[in-house]
Amino acid sequence: MTLPAPLYILSAEQISPQRPLCQDWTCCPRYPGGTYCRSDDPDFRRLLRPAEARRMGRLLKRAAAVSDRALAAAGADCPDAIVTGTGWGCVESTEQFLQALCTRGEHLLSPTHFMQSTHNTMSALLAIRTHCHGYNVTFTHGAVSFDCALHDAALLLREGSAGLALVGGHDEVTPDYRVLLRRMGYAGLAGQCPCCETSVALTLSATPRRAPLCRLDDLCLRHRPAPEEWADAVGRMLGRCGKEPADVDLLVCGHNGLPDNDRPYDGLARRLFPHTPQLRYKRLFGENFSVSAASVYAAAHLLRRATLPPALGGGAPQGTPLRTVLVVNHSGGADFSAILLERP
Amino acid sequence: MSSPVYITGAGIVSALGEGLSATARALASGTGGLGPLRFLQTVHREFPAGEVKLSDAEMAVRLGVDAATPVTRCILLGQTALAEALRTARIAPGNLSGAAFVSGSTVGGMDRSELFYPDFLSNDRRNAYIALHDVGATTDRVADHFGRFGYTASLSTACSSAANAIIHALRLVRSGEWDMAVAGGTESLTKFHLNGFNALLILDHEPCRPFCATRAGLNLGEGAAYLVLESAQSVRRRGVEPLAILSGGGNACDAFHQTATSPDAEGPRRAMMAALADAALRPEDIGYVNAHGTGTPDNDRSEATALRQVFGDALPPYSSTKSATGHTTSASGAIEAVVCLLALREGLLPANLNWRAPIEGMPAPVTQPRRVSGLRHALCNSFGFGGNDSALILSQVPQS
Incomplete structure (x- = not known):
């Protein structure tokens, strides 16, 4: 049996509650x-042309800024493919259109808010900015939207249809949307880590050019697996990559403080x-x-740093070398994802 | 050349009716499904639409969905089409863990959100519908009605969502990751996008006339469709008869404007060329093109340019069946892929209804349904906002 062809993450950038566009965290x-x-938004006036930025909502600005930075760090102007994940897309525009529809009725609505309300607005903007006519899709599948996007990009690169993919995950949380997320029991609840926003862009390459951050060995996505089936699927993915569970140096996992959310992570770890x-x-x-x-x-x-920084703890003795990292996530107990990363 | 990916089942619901037979009959007789809105509560009664002629309650009863269960029209349409796709592929519910399910949508639960939004913001009465708002929840609810698929994913690339769902599923099967993948899309009419398209001034007050010199915009439609894709190995193991082959898919980005298509039609041309390359076919192999053909002045002009660039003077028979179904937006890629499947199965060229006069430099589309023999490959175009352009190629199964 052949190992899945490895891919390489050349660069990765974020705008989040951490200091933006750097690794100070x-x-x-x-x-x-x-x-x-x-x-914590960077000063977009320094990053984007004012004429351009004026027409963009907040999430579009973030997507543009992290993508520019990730492409520059990979030494690329234009990727071969753009694959984006987003849960709710450009919420600000959607809300403005919906709010107007509900309060003013079906008249004099803004076409601009409608145009920017679709989920693929970010992917389209990134293509226009980079003049990328290649493969371009947007996944919107709850909390594994990004994972689906990364999976699709990996399949695309492995089949040889693209050499470099710009893969992103972008969601904004407006004050009103935060209320909705709380009402649906998803985020912003007492006892849970706070409801935050994420914009991340990374470049995924079929070749290890320019000192990659890490290797992407494989991914495993499953829908509603029983706990033992999930452990079995993850174990088999490790096996395909010539690894055993004991080879994993660090588990990066999505505990948020809510028992229903945390249970699957604890089950897999156990x-x-x-x-x-x-x-x-x-x-x-x-x-x-x-x-x-x-x-x-x-x-x-x-993985680029090769050790777990003392500031992050994690129960590892200081200076523990990192060679193999497994990232595990799930979306509402329905859709599960495991991503195996390795030092190049 | 990789081993073929077979289509072994399909399901559809649209303004043309429920199911493959009703759809085939409507296509063969040239009967359109556009008409006044009956179910969508909007002040814009002036626009014809391709509404599915089933109420939410009727669909729920047929599907055995409890009336007390919160549900959206998008979910009910999706479940209606998926039920037929699984039945025609002879896949028993409860035996889905070896299959992936990939669905495209944009509106998701918006039909309920636009009614309940004031509640969403102010009280807990409609919380169940907040959780149904997003496209991922729509996909999982459509899937979970029938059992437990091994993998689910959702794409949202506006009007090419379903086509891109099918392309992702094709990749899942070709890569060997899944033996079987059910893919397509579902979309209901909503006030949200009816008003959005109206604000963009691209809705026609008359029945739409794609590729006609008098065209003045699109009519919205709704519906859902799914294809069951299967590897050769799985087809042999299950002993099922393939209906057709999904020979290829192409995706490209116009990278020009959020909603307008470029005059040089770079995205549409690249998408068709990529599909042909993926299928290892030449333009002259294509016997029918189901065009995206929305009926807006811009889209059809640009698509015509792309078709001429790809096919030169040898443009195969083409039509836009949006003149019969309305523009079913995110579901259109799957609905029209099923139209292509029926065209191949029945040797039928479906009609571009309401057409009156040619646009410059374009031959007339197929204006009356026509029986043909020897139709081997059909190309299906789907273009979306954001310049997300895709094309699929469906082919006859070679007789052995």
């Missing part, structure tokens, strides 16, 4: 408190990784539909 992490924390240190990344990046993109971003940068 590895030495001085912020632990957002309360139930709601918006992203079955396969009883002694593996964990990084519960949502303490740093909060909860939203795209936060799994931050888990891959964080894991990639930790």
Whole structure:
């Protein structure tokens, strides 16, 4: 049996509750408190042309900024493919159109808000800005939207249809949307890490050019697996990549403080990784539909550093070398994702 | 050349009716489904639409969905089409863990959200519908009605969502990751996008006339469709008869404007060329093109340019069946892929209804349904906002 062809994450950038567009969180992490924390936006006036930025909503600005930075770090102007994940898309525009529809009725509605309300607005904008006529899709599948996008990009690269993919995960949480997320029992609840926002872009390459951050060995996505089936699927993915559970140096997992959310992570750890240190990344990046993109971003940068920084704890002895990291996420107990990353 | 990916089942619901037979009959007789709105509560009664002629309650009863269960029209349409797709592929509910399910939508639960939004913001009465708002929840609810699929995913690329869902599913099967993948899309009419398209001034007050010199916009439609894709190995193992082959898919981005298509039609041309390359076919192999053909002045002009660029003077028979179904937006890629499947199965060229006069440099589309023999490959175009352009190629199963 052949190993799945490895791919490489060349660069990864974020705008989140952490200091934007840098990796300061590895030495001085912020632990957002309360139930709601918006992203620490960079000064977009320094990053985007004013004429361009005026026409963009907040999420579009973030998507443009992290993507520009990720492409520059990969030494690329134009990717071969753009694959985006988003839970609810450009919420600000959707809300403005919906609010107008509900209060003013079906007259004199703004076409601009409607045009920017579709989920694929970000992918389209990124294509226009980079003049990328290649493959372009947007996945919107709850909290594994980004994971689906990364999976699709990996399949695309492995079949040889593209050499470099720009993969992103973007969600904004407006004050009204935060109310909705709380009412549906998803985010911003007492006892849970706060409801935050995420914009992450990374470049995925079929070749290890320009000192990659890490290797992407494989992904495994499953719908409603029983706990033992999930452990079995993850174990088999490790096996395909010539690894055993004991080879995993760090589990990056999506605990958020709610028992229903945390149980599957604990179950998988108990079955396969009883002694593996964990990084519960949502303490740093909060909860939203795209936060799994931050888990891959964080894991990639930790692998570049090769050790778990003391500031992040994780129950690992200081200086523990990182060679193999497994990132696990799930969306409402329905859709599960595991991503195996490795030092190149 | 990779081994073929077979289509072994399909399901459809649209303004043309429920199911493959009703759809085939409507296509063969040239009967359109456009008419006044009956179920969508909007002040814009002036626009014809391709509404599915079933109420939410009627669909729920047929599907055995409890009347007390919160549900959206998008979910009910999706379940209606998926039921037929699984039945025609002879897949028993409860035996789905070896199959992936990939669905495209944009509106998701918007038909309820636009009614309940004031409640969403102010009280807990409609919380169940907040959880149904997003497209991922729509996909999982459509899927979970029938059992437990091994993998689910949702795409949202505006009007090409379903086509891209089918392309992702094709990749899942070709890569060997899944033996079987059910893919397509579902979309209900909503006030949200009816008003959005109205604000963009691209709705026609008359029945739409794609590729006609007098065209003045699109009519919205709704519906759902799914294809069951299967590897050769799985087809042999299950002993099922393939209906057709999904030979290829192409996706490209116009990278020009959020809603307008470029005059040089770069995205549509690249999407068709990519589909042909993926299917290892030449333009002259295509016997029928189901065009995206919305009926807006811009889209059809640009698509005509792209068709001429790809096919030169040898443009195969083409039509836009949106003149019969309305523009079913995110579901259109799957609904029209099923139209292509029926065209191949029945040797039928479906009509571009309401057409009156040619646009410059374009031959007339198929204006009356026509029986043909030897139709081997059909190309199906789907273009979306954001310049998300896709094309699929469906082919006859070679007689052995």
